[in-house]
Amino acid sequence: MIFMQKWIWQLAIVMIAGIFLFAAFDAISAGANKEGKTGAEPSQYGLPPASAGAGGKDSGMDEKESEAFNPKSLMYQKAPEFESYAGVINDQNGDDFLSSSELKGKVVLVDIWTYSCINCIRTLPYIQAWHEKYADSGLVIVGVHSPEFEFEKKRENIEDAAKRNNLTYPTIIDNDRKIWNAFKNSYWPRKYLIDADGYIRYDHIGEGGYDETERQIQSLLKELNPDIKSEMANVSAEGVDFSQIQTPELYFGSSFRRVPLGNQKAPILESIAQNYTLPGLLAPNIIYLEGEWKNNGETMELASNEGAIEINYGSQSVHLVAESARGSTASAFLGEELHIGPEANGQGEIAIGGSRLYRIVKTDEYARNSLKIKIKGAGFKAYAFTFG
Template identity: 25%
Template sequence: MLTGVVNAPEINTKHGWLNTDRSYTLKDFRGKIVLLDFWTYGCINCQHLMPDLHRLEKEYPQELVIIGVHSAKFEAEKSHEAIKQAILKFGITHPVVNDADFEVWKHYAVNAWPTVVLIDPNGKVIGQKPGEGIYDTIKPHLDQLIKDFGDRINREPFPFTQEQAARQVLNFPSKLIADPEGNLYLSDSGHNRILKLSTSGQILEEIGNGDAGFTDGSYAQATFNEPHGLALHGQTLYVADAKNNAIRVVNLETKEVATVAGTGELSYYFFDDQLGAPVNPNSPWDLLLDGNQLYIASAGNHQILRMDLQTKHVLRFAGTGREALADGSLREAAFNQPSGLALNGRTLYIADPEASAIRALDLDKAAVSTLIGRGLFEFGDEDGYFDEAYLQHCMGLTFHNGLLYVADTYNGKVKVLDLEKEQIHTVLDGLQEPNDVLVHQGYLWVTNTNAHQLVKVNLETGEQEVVEVKG
C-alpha cells in the first residue's frame, strides 16, 4: 500500500488565501489526495508546469485537490494583488495560499521553484518532486493511492470561489512595435490576439479570434496562446507565440497566419546540444529584426536564438541554456529568462529579468557583458551609476537617441540608461508591471500590463495619458 509516514506540515499562513473565499488547514482536505505546488509567478519553469496541473485537475476532479503555495522570489511578487493578477493571467482554478515569509516552504524543506509535494488522504507526505514535467511521475502515484484507499477517499467536490476578472478591452497587454505608416501593433496577450492600432487607440485590425490555441488560417480562424514579442519585415509580421513555443508569421496582405518555427512542445538545449542545427523556441518572449536575421529571446531555455528569414532555420546563437548571470563568448554566456530585446548599431541589448539585469551582446566581437545586474537573487530599486544600480525583474527595453529605455517591471517604473555616462534614472513610476516600452512620434509608449492599459508620455512635457483603446 502506498502511504506516507510523516505528517504533512500545516499550510495556512497569516498572509491569506486567493482564488477562494476562505482560509483552509490541511485537516479540511482529509480524505482527499492533495498536491501542493510551490511556485513564484515570474518563474518560467513554474509557468511550464501549469498545463500538467490543469490536466491532473481535469482527470481527477473527485479525488484530487491541488493547492498552490506561492513562495515569492521577488519582493513585488509577495503582494496579494500581484498574485491575484497572476492567477487571472494563467487561468489558475485551484486555491492559492500566500507564503510570503517562506514559512510553508521551509517546513516542507523545498529548495527550488517549482516543486510539488504529494500528500495522501490521511494527511501523510508521500514525497516531493522539483522541476517541470510532473504528469508522468505523479499520475501513477495518484492511481495507486486511489486503488489503495478505495472508499476511504472523499469524493465530494470542493467548491472554490475563484477570482473574477473585470471585462476590459485589453487583457495583460505585452509587447509593442510601430509600422512605417505610424500605426502600432500590440500583443494583447491575455486575449490571445494581436491588435493593429492607430495612435489614437482605434482598433484597425484584430489578428486571432481570441481563443487560446495553435491554429493557422485567416485572422478570424487563427489562434495564439499568450503572444508577446513582435517584429515587422515589410508586409510580414512575426509573433513570439510564447505558450505555443512557436514563431508565427502573419501575412498582412493576405491576412493569413502561419507557423514558421516550433511544434508546440517544450524543447531544451544545453551547452553543445544542436549547435549549428535547427532548434525550436522555448517560451519565446521577444523578437528583434536586424536585416534578414530575426533574434529570438527564448526565455524558457535562457538563450538567444537567431532565425534566417531566407532559410527559415532557427539556430542557437547565445547562451549555454543554464540559468545564470555569466558573461563571455556566445558559447560561454548564460542568461536568466531573457524577455526583451533592443538594437543600437552592432549591439544587441537584452532584458534579463530573473537576474534583474541588462545585458549587452556585441555582434562583432560575439561577446556578452552585463551593464546592470549582480545575480539571480540580487535586486532592488536604485538609480545612479550602473555599478550601484538595482532593478527588479525588468522585461522590456527600447533604444532611442543614445538612451536605453527600460521597463523595470516589478518596480512599476520606466527607467533610462545613459550609455555614455553609465547612469540610470527613473522617468515614470506608479505603473503596474509594465512589460514593454517604445518611443514613437515624440511619445514614450508603455504597456502597463497589470493595469490592462496602454500609456503614452510626452517626452518634452512629461504629460502622461492612458490611451483609450476602442473598436
Template identity: 30%
Template sequence: MGLVEGRRPVDLPVESRLPDLGRAAGWLNSPPLDAADLRGEVVLVEFWTYTCINWLRTLGHVRAWAREYRDQGLVVIGVHTPEFPFEADADNVRRAVERLGVDHPVALDPGRTLWEAFGNRYWPAFYLADVDGRVRHHRFGEDHLDETEDAIRHLLRDAGRHPAGDERVPVAPIGIEAPADWAHLGSPETYLGWARGERFASPGGAALDRSRTYVEPEHLRLHEWAFVGEWVVARRASVLTGATGTLIVRFHARDLHLVMAPRGAPVPFRVLLDGRAPGDAHGLDVDAAGHGTLAEPRLHHLIRAPGAVEDRVLEITFLAPGAETYVLTFG
C-alpha cells in the first residue's frame, strides 16, 4: 500500500544513519559526495548494476524522481555494485550511464564496500534518508515504486519543502524499461555458468571448465536450455570456443534477454523463434530477420513477442567464437 499524502507513515522506522558514501571507489556525473555534502538534503540511494533487468525496469521512475524533485532538495545517488566481472570496469559503467540517460550522481562500488556498509543483498535496492541522515524507508526489487515516491514526497514535506502538485510524477516506460508482463511471465532467471546453472539439458551434462562439443537434446522441456557446438561451461559464464555454436531455450514469457560479452572482436549472431526469423517479435538488439551483433558487454533484448504469451523456443547461433553468455532473463 502506498503512503498517504500529508500523514506520517507508520512503516518508516528510524533504523540507522546513512553510511558514509565517501568510501566509493569513484564517481560519475558528480564530484565525490560525503555526509557533509548531503547534510540538509533528502537522499535516495539506489543500488544497481547495469545488466540487471529488474533495475532497468525501475530506471524511468528513478530518472523522473531525480529531475522532478531535485529543486525541492532530493539528491538521488546510484551506487553501482557489479554482479559480473565486466561490470566492475569503470569505462563499461560510464558507457552504460551515457547510453541509458542516467544523469544523477553515480558512486562506483566495484569492491562491494558500500554494499556491505548498507548490509545490502539485492539489485535494485532503495534506501531513503531524511535531512538528518536517518534511513527512513528501504525497499528491494522493482515493486513498491509508488510507495517509494510517496515516501520521498513525505520526507520533503517534513523538511519544509513543497513538491509541486499532489500527484506522482507521470512515467511511461518504453523499450527495455517497460514493465514485465507479470500476469503471464512463467520462466525464471536462468544462469549459464556452473555455479548457479540449473535445467541444463544437453546430453551428457556439462563438462565443467573445459571445452566440449555439445549436441541438441531430442526434446527440450519448458525452462530447459542446451548448447550445440563447442563450449566451455565456466563458473560464471559459458563461452563459445568453436567456430559457431548455438544456445537453445524453451521459455514462457513476452520478453527474453541475454547478458553476454564478446571475448575480443564483435561476434555476429542470428536468432530464431520457433525455428523461424522472429519478425515482429524481434527485440531491440535484433532485426526482423533475427540478425544482431555482440559488440559490448551488456544485457541484450532479443525477443518481445506480441499477442498471447505461450511456450516458445529461442535459438541464438553465434557465427564466430568468443561469445561469453551469462544469464537469461525474462519479462
C-alpha cells in the first residue's frame, strides 16, 4: 500500500513537470508568432519551411526541435513542399519556383485541378473571386494543374484554359503529378488550405462547400489579422443539382473506359478502323457509335468522313471532351429535333478544334433524353462525356 502511494506521487510529479515544460515551449512558439518572427531560411520550393512561424533560428531551437514542440504538429499535417514541376503560369517569377517571400507567413489555398474536368471548371469562379477578395489580406492561391489526359500536359493548352476562365493567380504545371502525389491526392478538384505555419488545416474534395471553404479562409486570415471582415465574396457561377444527374462520367478510349461501348467490337483493335452500327434499342448511360472508328487508347477517333455518337442520358447539360486536328463539326439532336446548344452556331453546328471540353447540350430542366451527335470530318477524337 505504501509502495503504491509512493508510485502514484512520483507519477503525479512527472505529469505536472511535463505540463509545465509543454506550456513553456508553447509560450515560446506563441511569442514568436505574435512578434512575427519566422526566423526561417527562405524555402526554394515556395511553401513555408518547417519552422516558419514557430520560432526558427531566433528561438534558439533548430528546425527539428521547433517542429517537435509545435502543438499544431499533434493535430495537423505539414503541407509538402512544391518540388520539381514543368513550369508556372501567371506568376511574377515566370517559370522559376514560387519564391518563399510570396508564401511565408501567408495563408495558402492549393487547388488541384485539370482543365477539361467540368467539376473543376465549375469551381474556378469561386477560387478566382477569393483571390480577388483576399489576396491583399494575406491569402495566396496556388493552382496545381495535374493532367488526366496527355493533351492537358501542353503548356499552351493550360494557358488558354486559364485565359478562358479568367484566372489571374499562379498555376503550377504538375505534368508528372509530383505535387499530386506529395499531397497523396486522388481527386479532381481537391482544395487544401494551409496556415501561415505551413500546416494543412482544411481540405475539400470535389465541388460545393464554397461557404464552408470561404469561412475557413477567413478564420485562418483572422489568425494573422483579427480585423478581417466576414462578408462573403460575390460569385456568379453555374449551379448544379447532383441529385438530378442520372448518368456518370463516361470514357471513350479503352485505356480509360470503365464500361464497354454499347456496340463494342470484339476483339478491340488498337488504331485500326472498325465499322460500328447502331442497334434498335439503346441501354441507358451507355455510349454507342456509328461509322468507322479507331480505338487509340485514350480516345475513339472517327476514321470515316461522317459518323455519330448516341447515348440515352439523364441530366440537364452534356459536355464532351474532344479534339480535331483537321477541324470537324458536331450537331446535337434530342430525339429527332436539332438542339442549339451553348456553343452551337445558328445552324446547330459546333466547331471542334482544340483539345478541350465542349458544351454540347443545355436544357431548361433535368430530364432523360436520347442524344445523337452527328459528326462531320475524319480525325475527330472523343475522350469523355460529363454531365451536369
